[in-house]
Amino acid sequence: MKVPNIGADDGDTEPFVEVDPTGRYGRYNELLGSGSVKKVYRAFDQEEGIEVAWNQVKLQKFCDDKVMIERLYSEVRLLRSLRNKNIIELYSVWQDKERNILNFITEVCTSGNLREYRKKHKHVSIKALKKWSRQILKGLEYLHNHDPCIIHRDLNCSNVFINGNIGQVKIGDLGLAAIVGKSHCARTMVGTPEFMAPELYDEDYTELIDIYSFGMCVLEMVTLELPYSECDNVAKIYKKVTMGIRPQAMNKVKDPDVKTFIEKCLAQPRVRPSASDLLKDPFFDGISDDDDDENADSNCCCDHR
CATH class of the missing domain: 1.10.510.10 (Transferase(Phosphotransferase) domain 1)
Known part of the structure; x- marks a missing residue:
C-alpha cells in the first residue's frame, strides 16, 4: 500500500526518482557508494520516517554469469536471516523484472565506511x-x-x-x-x-x-x-x-x-x-560498548610522518 506524503508541499520536498512497489521506500538521486557489482543510493522509509540505503544491482551485467547472480541473491538471503547490532540489517528486497534490476533496502550508516x-x-x-x-x-x-x-x-x-x-x-x-x-x-x-x-x-x-x-x-x-x-x-x-x-x-x-x-x-x-x-x-581490558570514560589513554598509536 502506498504511504501518502502528509503535510508537505511538493514544491518544498526533495523529489524521489524511484519508489518501491509498495510505495513505502523512496529513492533519491544521491549516490552513497558504488562498487563493481552494485550502486547504493540514499533513500527514505516513509512509514518509519528514517533514512535507508537503496542497493541496486543491474543483473543484465551478469546475464551469462549464473554464479555471480546466485552470489547476489545469496547476500540478500543471508542478510534477511541475520539479526545482530554489528551487522547491516536488510529491510526489503524485490526484483524489477522490466529493467532486470535487483533492489534491496538496508539500514544506512550515517558516516559511511x-x-x-x-x-x-x-x-x-x-x-x-x-x-x-x-x-x-x-x-x-x-x-x-x-x-x-x-x-x-x-x-x-x-x-x-x-x-x-x-x-x-x-x-x-x-x-x-x-x-x-x-x-x-x-x-x-x-x-x-x-x-x-x-x-x-x-x-x-x-x-x-x-x-x-x-x-x-x-x-x-x-x-x-x-x-x-x-x-x-x-x-x-x-x-x-x-x-x-x-x-x-x-x-x-x-x-x-x-x-x-x-x-x-x-x-x-x-x-x-x-x-x-x-x-x-x-x-x-577496560573497553565496553557503553564505556564513556573520558579519561582513557588518548596517546596516538602510530607514526603519521
Whole structure:
C-alpha cells in the first residue's frame, strides 16, 4: 500500500526518482557508494520516517554469469536471516523484472565506511580504535557462531560501516560470504588481495581467514595505510603473503600492545585465535560498548610522518 506524503508541499520536498512497489521506500538521486557489482543510493522509509540505503544491482551485467547472480541473491538471503547490532540489517528486497534490476533496502550508516571515516578523522585515540575493533569482532563472532557458520571472506575497511555520532560499527557487503556449515571449510578463492589470508590462496580454509582480514583492518585503522601499498600489483602481494612477509605498514605501528594484537590475528591458522578468543584478549581490558570514560589513554598509536 502506498504511504501518502502528509503535510508537505511538493514544491518544498526533495523529489524521489524511484519508489518501491509498495510505495513505502523512496529513492533519491544521491549516490552513497558504488562498487563493481552494485550502486547504493540514499533513500527514505516513509512509514518509519528514517533514512535507508537503496542497493541496486543491474543483473543484465551478469546475464551469462549464473554464479555471480546466485552470489547476489545469496547476500540478500543471508542478510534477511541475520539479526545482530554489528551487522547491516536488510529491510526489503524485490526484483524489477522490466529493467532486470535487483533492489534491496538496508539500514544506512550515517558516516559511511570505516576507511573513509578514518581518513577524514586522523586524530583518533587507541581507545576509540579498540572500541571499533571490538564491535567488528562481535559481528564476526555472530557470523562464525551462526548455524550454519558464515564466513564473510571479503572483510576490509570499505566493507565496515559506522554511525559516527554514536561510534557504532557494522559489517556489511556480505556478497562474497560463504555458508560452510558444520565442516567450517570452504574452497573458493575470493576477496580483496591485501586482506586475504595465505590459506585462502590455497583454496582450503575456515572462518579464521576473517580473523586475518580483521588484523589487516586494525593495521589500516592504526596506520591510515592500505596493507601492502608498497606492492604495485597483485602478484607481488601474493608472493609476500604466501611467504609470510608482513606489510611495510607494520613498521609504523609504534604501540607494542597494538602490534602484538595484530600479529595474533595474522598468525598461522593452527594458532590463530577465534573471534570469541580475541574478545577475551587483555587488549580489550577496560573497553565496553557503553564505556564513556573520558579519561582513557588518548596517546596516538602510530607514526603519521
